[in-house]
Amino acid sequence: MRIRPLLSLAAAAVVGVLVAPSAAPAAPAGPDPIIGGGTVSSAPWAAAVLSNGSFTCSGTIIAPEWVLTARHCVSGTMSVRVGSVNRTSGGVTRSVVSTSTRYDLALMRLASPVSTTYVTLSSAYPPVNSTNSIYGWGMTCYSGCSASTVLKTATVRVTSTNVTDAYGGRAIRSTRINGNAWRGDSGGPQFYNGAQVGVASTADGSNIQNYGSVAYNRAWITSVAGV
Template identity: 75%
Template sequence: MRIRIVVASLATALTGVLAVPAAANAAAVGPDPIIGGSTVASAPWAAAVFTNGSFTCSGTIISANYVLTAKHCISGTMSVRIGSVNRTSGGVTRTVTSTVTRNDLALMRLSSAVSTTYMPLSSSYPPVGSTNSLYGWGQTCYSGCGASTTLKTATVQVTSTNGTDAAGGRAIASSAISGNAWRGDSGGPEVYNGAQVGVASTADGQSRQYYGSVAYNRAWITSTAGV
């Protein structure tokens, strides 16, 4: 996520941060931004995304050869750490050999296959009013702190499935329950009933977030990654 009062276009977005809609207030406060939530003990499907060796985004491994993240995370020489809740150690690492994008989603092809428990993908939208879970290594406060070393999770309530992601695609809108997404959570998953329904795209810096819809992009994901 990015903290800016006005964002003119996706082209001005910083890599690895959620874009903030123009109405956002840079000084906004909210629940202990995943700000708030709690740490995760195990996540074999988790993928920490690095650009030129530095952590930038969150993501998920969805098949042996592909990691799903946000389009606005794609830049420079990329690599991932998979299967560890600690973004600095453990799991396995792979370089990214190629990327394809659609709306604010990106599929990163890995240099070699990874065997793990992959994140299931939903083919339907979560019900409006349902409680979903967010995951990411994003900042744990709105300013003055870095990304979390340990993967975090928070619960949110779906307010709409007709939102818009940072690239104009369909998105799931939600409001904070136990926490909300912020910088570094970009590309991370929104999960309903054990399957990923969204990819972190934008947030307002207060309590709302918009996740690019997996269902809306499902056919493209299948044609590219085979899942």
């Protein structure tokens, strides 16, 4: 089964720019959020990632000046909206002044601090067969839909912690329980026991998703963002 990059909405017309060199061809163009699952009423740690002013990916705020997302989301002039479940309004917005990347993870430094509730980052892999939660504003169907305006969530089951993300880093693979990730969910979090264990990287749009491992990249995150 082919695993495709969770391309952003802004990337639909320029697929080659944001696809990792080793990635499979993209699915049909069009914006896609979590397919299935349900909406979220509160997520102060959520970050909608914007490229040149347009929504492109999902992410999380991990410290006052740092947002974690996917490397393949980084393009053009970046900014974020933090603390709102609505990607078009509410919360606070900040421009991004610098970006550091490792495998398919990206750390974006904000122009000024944001005071909110930050995610807890895990230093361990989730157990195989564990039930995890994923979040994002991606497409709600395989093709022909627009991105979800309100943050969505779904539950998935971990099947491996030793696959690769779009840039060859270690990743966590999961399969659908009541929903799955798709375009626009890139960079969004996977949680196990209240801590973020993964960053959305690739998916097949129907069942499987690979999330770049936070534990695998934990020392790098600390060296860059201090958390």
